[in-house]
Amino acid sequence: MTTNTSYPLKRVDFIFLNENDWKQILSKTLKRDKQEIINCLMSSELKGRGGAGFPTGLKWKLTSDSEADEKFVICNADEGEPGTFKDREILSQVPQKVLTAMAVCAYVIGASKGFIYLRGEYKFLQHALTNAINEFEHYCEDIGFHFQTSIFMGSGAYICGEETALFDSMEGKRGEPRNKPPYPTSFGYLGKPTVVNNVETLAHAFTIFKYGAKKFRDLGVQYSRGTKLFSVSGDTPTPGIFELELGMTLQDFVEEFGDGDTKAVQVGGASGFLVPRKRFSETAIGYQGRLTGISLPTGGSMMLFNSTRSMYNVLHNYLDFFREESCGQCTPCRVGCQQLLAGIEAVKRGEKHSSYLEKLLKLSETMQLTAKCGLGQSVANSFASIVENFWEEMVF
């Protein structure tokens, strides 16, 4: 295998490095000018680490510019993407970093209330997190900064990680995504301007407040600055969470984490893409732009599959997941997920000719164009990338 340009894997240690200096960082940052903090985040080029990659500084700026009597900061800890487990580690190891960044965000946008939307499956974190919040609020009081945080427990719905569904869920409703616009920066929780940031994004913001924008921006590559936590699972001798500099190729990644027999890697969980072995060297992990080929954004889930795994089973599992988790609000997603699943089963059983897969690919394309939210739109990502690359396994 030849790699055109080599960006070897660089391990970094910011997020889990705990120097217990959050009090100092918080006091220091709250003394800075609000506009200056926004500029600092913008120049760091930090992008949302939940997977969508929206520039964090811009999100804070837009919310800060919205006029309202009340605003909110929400930390999205509804980590439900299969194969992602970084947020639970952050919240159990360094919750103060996340709370500090939330408080700074509240200061910048003019909010006094924050929420952590905690995934129902992570209920075991609730107790320790509540203690961390109490200690944090106590310190805020001491330095005369008014900021309160509460935990909202999720109830087992993947879709609630979508920010507008998350609002509805917090308002006591079914978690069904809303139409956008209006965007959360002007009309979010209870109709008020709201910043929703992923747990990891907030933890990176802490790093930036601590070391400055330049140190963060110097890491990674163009369009994909800084570091990212990767949740590595599947057929690997070393599963776990790793903080790596952005911009590496999948080839580098597999050489480090593979078991020597990796046939494909699913990047970004069920809503992400499957990359087959022949594309490893041309695929980079980042947000945009070109390194050596295509570049994939990711929420950090990296699942490796070796040659003993059936990609039909993997796809079946994803589609079953989507069918179950589709909120049912819009037809392309509700019916589409059911039909894709029934379709591949029919082809596998030989009831349909293999050319039926072409039709299913068209259906997934339609879902991508017409589904209301990210869930329905992204079903096509894994569907098309698995079917196109492992056509034979779908049929035989």
Next chain:
Amino acid sequence: MPKIKIAENTVQLIREICTKYGNEEGELINVLHNVQDKLGYLPAEVQEVIARELNIPVARIYGVVTFYSFFSMLPKGEHPISVCMGTACYVRGSEQVLEEFKRQLKIDVGQTTPDGKFSLGSLRCVGACGLAPVVMVGEKVYGRVSPQQVRKILSDYIIGCPHSES
């Protein structure tokens, strides 16, 4: 919905929980979590009481209860067993583990054993993919479970049953 009388003290308990949350419509999910924690499940009659207290249609509550997988209208077993069906667990054989639980307990997913001891469910990714395949019994997490270990896990919860095999 059938009118089944539930015990007056249960109604009182539900009322207290609703009052704790200010009888506010927006607190519905917190109320449901709390009530389910106390009663174990959310049958139709319970939903009716909540509807009255929060002054919202019972259909809205039913819609919410059935939307979220954490809420159940059926009672769970004393030891609810959940087998993770997330992709990492699935490819590492959680389906066989689930089948073995079904076989041993003689119940299907979503059911409870006649003695009320165990109920069986599948769930989506508990965020322990490094330990795949994962099984949860109550709040306890078992990692790298093989079908052969199912019997051993169950015996942890059956008093008087010797720890058979391995």
